[in-house]
Amino acid sequence: MGQQCLRYQMQWEDLDEYQALTFLTRNEILCIHKTFLKLCPSQKHYKEATLTMDQVSSLPALRVNPFRDRICRVFSHNGVFSFEDVLGMASVFSEQACPSLKIEYAFRIYDFNENGFIDEEDLQKIVLRLLKSDDVSEDLLMDVTHHVLSESDLDNDNMLSFSEFEHAMAKSPDFMNSFRIHFWGC
């Protein structure tokens, strides 16, 4: 046992309920359960145990993701992850999740300053995170943000509201393809 949670088997009813409430398949839920048990502190039932944001950030699925801190912030409650929070996160990123759910959470993730809009500052942060190198010129940043806004900002207020973001993402099937994580440990 050691560092692991007490090995409580998930009850049938719980498994059925999670299957009904999330977009995950049975195998995926069991897999996440296994991964959670490996990480959570000992002597606790999996329903009461919590993981810190650092622990979730270091999962193999999120380790190299440049937005992992934002993902952890959006999906956690009070700075910690319960088992159901992890399930909710996996459900949004699963293959079967509907586009509207993915778009809503993507908007929350990309809104760095949490003011309800994706403005220029957010866009610049996104581009910097995507490129992650130090030799990104100011011109490149300004040009990219300017072009993104001129294409997607429909009401000319220099920021993207949720409906504008939704409109831009609904036009792109690549968003559904790339906003997907399906490897949570097994």
Place this chain on the structure above:
Amino acid sequence: MAQPLTLVLNVPETTGDEDLEPSPYEESEVHDSFHRLIQEQSLLVAEEGLELLPLAPDRGYQTLPRPEGAPTHSTATLRILASMPSRTIGRSRGAIISEYYNRTVKLRRRSSRPLLGNMVRCARPSLRLYDLELDHTILEEDEKRSLLVKELQGLSVAQRDHMVRNMPLSLGEKRWLRENSWSPKGKRRGQQDRGGAFSCSSRLRYSCILALHSLGLVLVSGLYAARPWRYALKQIGGQFGSSVLSYFIFLKTLLAFNVLMLLPLLGFLVGVQAAFPPDPPDPVPTCSGLELLTGRGCFTHTVMYYGYYSNSTLSQSCDSSRDSGRCSPGSGSLPYNMPLAYLFTVGAAFFITCITLVYSMSHSFGESYRVGSTKGIHALTVFCSWDYKVTQKRASRVQQDSICTQLKELLAVWQLQKHPRSACGQLWQAAMLALGGLLCLGTTVGCAAAVFTFSEVMMQRGQGVELLALPLVVSALNLGASYLFCGLATLERHDSPVLEVYMAICRSLILKTAVLGVLCYHWLGRRVATLQDGCWENFVGQELYRFLVVDFIFTLLDSLFGELVWRLISEKKLKRRQKPEFDIARNVLDLIYGQTLTWLGVLFSPLLPAVQILRLLFLFYVKKASLMANCQAPRRPWLASHMSTVFLTLLCFPSFLGAAVFLCYAVWQVKPSSTCGPFRTLNTMYEAGTVWVRRLEHAGSRGSWLPWLHHLLVENTFFLFLVSALLLAVIYLNIQVVKGQRKVICLLKEQIRNEGEDKIFLINKLHSVYEGEQNRRQKHSSSKASRSLLFCRSSGQLSWRLLEGQGQFEILSLTLPSGFP
């Protein structure tokens, strides 16, 4: 219109107002409701006081428009804007719940006319007055929640579960909603179980249903888990991203198509004929190892080829049917007309493949194409380019490089659009393109001519291993030419990198089509003529088998030399850590070429799809191993979903269409050989069908509708003209609809722009009005920090609290009716 609110606005005229935009009062004829609302506000301002709270020192409230015309708002204003009803999705739980309440209501009341109060937001605020009147209270979160629960109870179980799953709430809240929205009938049933005579049986029934349900779930998840290569695909996706994954998914799709085609062939042709084997020819050829390559020898007289199939009606009373005559059908035997079965099965297999292919292509096209979607590529790049599937550090670095390159190239393209090339540069580019095109055309024509002459030469010889010469030459030409075209595309230096890839694909495709066309002519034209007394169908089937095998060998060699050896050379000799890229376009074209060969050969060799299945299985493992060991993801940006659509389209249009044309020509026009196969006594293969229809006509009344149908649909050309005309009309209508949708989209964009300007105007106006108020008050009561609250309710929807302290104020909470933009 609603009853007018009799309020008077008492705002003193400020001097700066004359040269600003026209005030709402002057527009009162048009925007009646704004006028009234503002009047109402100001009256209540006059009646009640202003509550003032101290302001944080760093918050300004600048709403001066920027030079480009876009405003900057203070954080406070931004927060208010973010709490507007149209923006609160994802922000507050109450908003989510009320939104989903609305959606559930719409779902339930879909059949009836929508209530005016539930109308979609529209620009004209006059219509929103209905909303203002109906909603007299701002609902608390609990009330909203109970309303939502009540609505969910009205839905069916599946819809309810779907609704709950889609909500962006935490799992605990979803559980609460789900538990509370179990229908009262279910609760009553549960209560009944506690007592009463039926409790035992109903409990048993309930537990049976539950067990079946769980079993069903287990089965479905078992099927899901047993999907072939699930883990391998996850591994590839995690390490190389979506673009390389699309190649392997395409391979899997091809496998599915082949299995789909093989099943009817196995069931209706191979199985039946294997149960009634014809006499073996003498001498019986012995099996040497060469059969696997050439397809001749002991493979010739097996179910694998056309010549094995009998041309008479098989029935159980006579196991060995001869060419002449038919056995008398005994009692209890099922006569099986082999020629008819052959024709219909091959036709049905092709038809099913066609339908499946067209359906998947249109489905994929529908997902990846949006009306007016050619713009907006920049937002897509920024938000979609990070592939969340990638879990390896090395792959994430490759992704970053690729995104950087992509952004820089896009910027270059935008620069070019802004400052197009000079006439000299454009001329030079056109000259380069023309030269490249000519070179490719020359290569294509040269290859086709080479294949033409070589096949003629090989016609004279041709036993044993020499038969492999033609496939070897064709495969070598294909490989060489595709490398040449790739190199040419990089030299040409197109403006857009995606165009480069498309050009390379097009050129390779044209070459392969030309070569295959020459080969088809060679088989159906010349070979038929020379082998009239032999069994030319067997020969064509064997040729296609040889082509498949040699192409497979060449693909393996290409993997070996193109990837493994190149990596070894680049690591040892050139000392670079760069692995060769996995060339997706070339690999996919190879797959499509192999599938075309299979489809061409199905008529002459019903087991050819099985050979292709084996080939694809081997190819998957070889390519995967080579990819993991030797390659890296491509640096060029690949829009994976567009690529899947392109691959499927290429599979459908040149590949399947060409094979279908070949099949139709072979069935309708070519005389089958007279010594072998199920059509040996007929003039064309199609005659088997017409002969049967004639027989039915003569036979009697029972099957008489079939000849009539046949005469009406197939022999009468009017029906075909009618169907084609209808199809063209439908296509034209759809084009017009799309055009209309584009126009509507332009109008809506214009409208949204206007709404945005309205919003900025209103915010500025409101700020200036209350700044004026505040200045006025400061003048009157400068020393006192009066605290008063302005709370304005107009029909319950407009509440506006101004909190002010020490000469500055901030708008803390502003909930406007959702008619405001």
